[in-house]
Amino acid sequence: MTSSSTIKAAPTVMGESASVSRQRRGSVLVVTIDHAPVNALNAAVRRGLIDAIEAADTDAAVRAVLIVGVGRNFIAGADIREFGKPAVPPSLPDVCNRVEACAKPVIAAIHGAALGGGLEVALAAHYRIAFEGAKLGLPEVQLGLLPGAGGTQRTPRLIGAAAALSLILSGRHVGAQEAQRMGLVDRVGVSDDVLAEALAYAHELIATQAVARRTKDAAALADKAASTAAIAAARAETQKKSRGLLSPMKIVDCVEAAVNLPFDEGLRIERQQFLECRESPQRAGLVHAFFAEREAQKAPETRDAKARALRSVGVIGGGTMGAGIAVALLDAGLLVTMIERDDDSLQRGRAHMEKVYDGLIEKGRFTLDAKSRAFEHFNGSTAYDALADTDLVIEAVFEDMAVKKAVFAELDRVCKPGAVLATNTSYLDIDELAASISRPQDVLGLHFFSPANIMKLLEIVVPERVSGDVVATAFELAKRLKKVAVRAGVCDGFIGNRMLAVYRSAADQLMEEGASPYQIDQAIREFGFPMGPYQVIDLAGGDIGWAARKRRAATRDPRARYVRIGDLLCERGWFGQKTARGYYRYDDGARIGKPDPEVEAIIDAERARAGITPRTFDHGQIVRRYLAAMINEGANIVHEGIALRPLDVDATLMHGFGFPRHRGGPMHYADSVGLDAVLADIREFAKEDPLFWRASPLLIELVESGKNFASLNQAA
Numbered sequence: 231m232t233s234s235s236t237i238k239a240a241p242t243v244m245g246e247s248a249s250v251s252r253q254r255r256g257s258v259l260v261v262t263i264d265h266a267p268v269n270a271l272n273a274a275v276r277r278g279l280i281d282a283i284e285a286a287d288t289d290a291a292v293r294a295v296l297i298v299g300v301g302r303n304f305i306a307g308a309d310i311r312e313f314g315k316p317a318v319p320p321s322l323p324d325v326c327n328r329v330e331a332c333a334k335p336v337i338a339a340i341h342g343a344a345l346g347g348g349l350e351v352a353l354a355a356h357y358r359i360a361f362e363g364a365k366l367g368l369p370e371v372q373l374g375l376l377p378g379a380g381g382t383q384r385t386p387r388l389i390g391a392a393a394a395l396s397l398i399l400s401g402r403h404v405g406a407q408e409a410q411r412m413g414l415v416d417r418v419g420v421s422d423d424v425l426a427e428a429l430a431y432a433h434e435l436i437a438t439q440a441v442a443r444r445t446k447d448a449a450a451l452a453d454k455a456a457s458t459a460a461i462a463a464a465r466a467e468t469q470k471k472s473r474g475l476l477s478p479m480k481i482v483d484c485v486e487a488a489v490n491l492p493f494d495e496g497l498r499i500e501r502q503q504f505l506e507c508r509e510s511p512q513r514a515g516l517v518h519a520f521f522a523e524r525e526a527q528k529a530p531e532t533r534d535a536k537a538r539a540l541r542s543v544g545v546i547g548g549g550t551m552g553a554g555i556a557v558a559l560l561d562a563g564l565l566v567t568m569i570e571r572d573d574d575s576l577q578r579g580r581a582h583m584e585k586v587y588d589g590l591i592e593k594g595r596f597t598l599d600a601k602s603r604a605f606e607h608f609n610g611s612t613a614y615d616a617l618a619d620t621d622l623v624i625e626a627v628f629e630d631m632a633v634k635k636a637v638f639a640e641l642d643r644v645c646k647p648g649a650v651l652a653t654n655t656s657y658l659d660i661d662e663l664a665a666s667i668s669r670p671q672d673v674l675g676l677h678f679f680s681p682a683n684i685m686k687l688l689e690i691v692v693p694e695r696v697s698g699d700v701v702a703t704a705f706e707l708a709k710r711l712k713k714v715a716v717r718a719g720v721c722d723g724f725i726g727n728r729m730l731a732v733y734r735s736a737a738d739q740l741m742e743e744g745a746s747p748y749q750i751d752q753a754i755r756e757f758g759f760p761m762g763p764y765q766v767i768d769l770a771g772g773d774i775g776w777a778a779r780k781r782r783a784a785t786r787d788p789r790a791r792y793v794r795i796g797d798l799l800c801e802r803g804w805f806g807q808k809t810a811r812g813y814y815r816y817d818d819g820a821r822i823g824k825p826d827p828e829v830e831a832i833i834d835a836e837r838a839r840a841g842i843t844p845r846t847f848d849h850g851q852i853v854r855r856y857l858a859a860m861i862n863e864g865a866n867i868v869h870e871g872i873a874l875r876p877l878d879v880d881a882t883l884m885h886g887f888g889f890p891r892h893r894g895g896p897m898h899y900a901d902s903v904g905l906d907a908v909l910a911d912i913r914e915f916a917k918e919d920p921l922f923w924r925a926s927p928l929l930i931e932l933v934e935s936g937k938n939f940a941s942l943n944q945a946a
């Protein structure tokens with residue numbers, strides 16, 4: 231039995247809803263949920279489940295009820311698409327209560343996902359059998375919610391407060407075996423035939439006169455002292471870890487109610503807390519994030535195209551990116567050949583990879599054994615001919631068009647026809663690179679983010695002449711690498727880096743006008759980013775941006791305001807953590823920097839030089855400017871077709887740039903504060919610097935027509 235096991239639809243009979251059918255098999259009423267793609271609990275399924283239980287209770291021939299899901303999953307949870315719309319009865323808590331109240335034993339047969347409301351239905355059933363490949367969990371917290379159909383009350387009663395809190399606060403999935411060890415399920419199914427084995431289990435329960443055993447009466451909370459200690463520990467941990475999030479603390483409160491109050495009272499509190507979460511902007515942001523990262527995978531070029539075969543990959547260059555990309559590819563089970571300029575560079579490339587693995591081993595996320603197994607699929611060479619049979623090549627050499635063209639000429643010479651040729655360039659014109667060889671249809675951008683084996687984002691940059699199946703292959707690669715792929719068009723910086731350049735400028739201007747880098751970082755962290763912009767620069771190395779600024783100096787608009795503070799730090803060799811000084815000081819190898827009075831003195835001198843009298847900014851003002859710059863550039867990027875939809879911008883910023891997920895990305899956030907308010911801010915800022923603060927034509931158009939970014943998400 232594997233996770234790909236499926237259950238076929240049962241024939242429907244009169245009186246049933248289209249998505250829940252009932253069929254008597256001996257004395258067992260088999261209730262089959264059939265709501266593609268994942269059996270989410272929409273109104274019809276909820277109604278169908280209640281009807282089925284009513285039917286079972288009134289039919290004397292029925293002695294047990296078996297609930298199964300059609301397709302690859304049991305039930306993936308509440309129907310997320312219903313959130314934000316008017317509620318349609320029956321509610322899911324009513325469904326679960328009705329299932330639990332059934333006078334006859336109800337058995338849940340779990341294969342594939344039993345998540346959220348899906349697990350809550352299973353917990354309301356009286357017996358549970360889970361099959362290999364099953365995924366059980368209460369992931370509501372990841373959507374800004376809490377289990378709202380008895381999950382916070384039944385789970386602790388069944389498996390204890392500590393285990394329940396860990397499951398619900400993490401949102402993690404557990405497999406069938408672990409679920410049995412935890413006491414979440416009674417039995418692990420071993421057969422490939424889910425229905426047959428679950429039916430046999432149901433008949434066994436009937437034969438042994440098993441009763442309708444209700445989870446609400448389970449006794450795992452009997453040790454009150456242990457439960458109270460678990461609550462206190464979870465509360466302290468949540469305070470530390472889930473700063474700014476609404477639902478985690480509410481989860482702790484609900485489980486505490488399960489420990490201290492009668493079941494019905496606990497359910498009432500859970501419902502109230504669930505509804506508060508459901509109506510919150512955090513829930514809206516997180517559900518938007520969920521759909522955005524799935525929608526982003528659907529590029530128009532791939533609609534009628536089939537991915538090319540993908541087994542072996544070449545990586546050119548073993549520097550920071552090449553090494554990280556090679557590790558990511560090996561992790562996905564692909565064969566990797568790395569090409570470097572000479573033997574020494576190749577050795578360094580391999581050493582970079584070793585360092586990546588050693589870092590993972592140190593953190594306990596990898597083993598020495600797995601590292602040596604990974605290298606069995608790795609091969610290094612200084613001769614391009616080693617790539618003759620490779621399916622796809624990713625170039626990650628210096629950011630220099632002439633160097634990259636020379637590499638692509640070699641690839642054109644040696645690679646087999648149909649090999650996909652990708653560049654990891656951050657900024658260069660991929661159309662120009664593609665046009666420099668004889669097969670532009672095979673060329674596209676695969677823009678990874680550093681560290682490439684960790685960062686989830688992969689920008690798939692689609693040049694004009696690339697063929698659809700090459701784009702499809704890139705999306706397939708992203709899936710194999712478990713990355714969130716976003717389609718981007720060709721421009722300087724694509725989606726992410728182009729936006730970064732603009733909002734960093736906004737931060738620099740704020741700094742020059744009076745805010746300290748430390749204050750800006752703090753304001754941005756308070757908004758929800760894991761780090762502020764100056765911490766990020768110190769971490770990545772200030773020299774990278776400095777080199778890019780020098781490269782662009784000649785083409786910069788001479789009228790544009792230029793803040794020199796970053797350059798002044800770099801001129802002193804203060805590149806950030808790696809030199810122990812940047813915007814912050816990192817004395818004695820510290821990873822967390824301290825504010826540096828010398829940096830503040832440099833900033834003061836620059837303000838004086840530019841004739842600026844420093845002003846004070848509060849955190850709200852800092853965030854408004856930073857976000858307005860980000861949103862405005864995002865709008866330009868959508869307007870120019872570089873991003874297909876606003877949601878592609880959101881997925882990019884959330885997965886590559888630390889934008890807080892619960893705010894749904896900059897474009898969703900803009901909708902939530904109102905586009906007219908964002909435009910008013912930009913117009914206000916433009917009074918001081920009209921060149922930098924030019925409102926995007928798309929933003930103006932949307933405000934004038936009373937629309938928002940969400941209205942564009944369906945379009946492409």
Ligand code: 3HC
Binds near residue numbers: 306308322
């Ligand atoms: N509601 C509505 N649609 C859903 C859904 C849900 N709960 N879960 C998945 N879908 C949709 C996806 O949007 C996608 O639609 P698309 O084909 O139009 O893009 C389709 O189902 C397939 O989803 P995936 O691409 O994610 O398929 P996978 O096979 O990779 O994963 C899954 C399947 C593990 C079930 C995954 O979809 C998942 O984790 N879903 C969310 C589960 C979840 O969070 N459940 C809790 C909901 S909240 C709740 O239950 C509240 C309750 O306590 C009251």
Ligand code: NAI
Binds near residue numbers: 570627629
């Ligand atoms: P790096 O300088 O660390 O590595 C470049 C490597 O390419 C060196 O090991 C060098 O020996 C090798 N190389 C140079 N010319 C070569 C040739 N002709 N044949 C074979 N190997 C050659 O650079 P890094 O940071 O890894 O960047 C590589 C590319 O990735 C650049 O295009 C960069 O813009 C892009 N990129 C960088 C990111 C970063 O955070 N560093 C993020 C995303 C993209």
